[in-house]
Amino acid sequence: MAAGGLFSTPRPEPGHLLPALGGLVLILAALPIFLLLDWPVSGWALAAALWVFVHGLDYVLARVRKPAANVAGSAVQAFGVFFKAIVLLAILVATAASHPHVAVAAVVTYALAYTFELGLSLTTYFGGETR
């Protein structure tokens, strides 16, 4: 009952800065670990590049759809979600086919950063004030 109220209560969209900073901290913290443990640094570089690509695209699309926060904005957002997922999948599958160790390192690093961002996003959204 309480969970139903939690999910059905509208809240304003939270800021994206804190979750993005969290992901950035995790990506940056991974570099010395890769160097210390002699893991493939190219895997870290690939994860960092994918993180920059995803957030750069998010930033551009957010600026594009801001004047039209309606159906057109939703279409732009949907395009962004699918485009990001397809590009990430294509790059990681191609890397896994040619350099499996690099792909595993990149996937683990990116997945940890993504999970941290997701957790922070959910926290700021559900912890925010209701409308």
Added chain:
Amino acid sequence: MLLAAIAVGLLIGWLAGSAGIGVLIGAVVGIPLAVFTVYRRYNV
């Protein structure tokens, strides 16, 4: 909190003979701890 958990995982893993596994476990444990810490800190 996240970095501390990773560091503790690295130390325990290094003592146990596999620093890499320790780092990964430290990160997996540290992420929810860090999210909870942010929640408590900002009370959002």
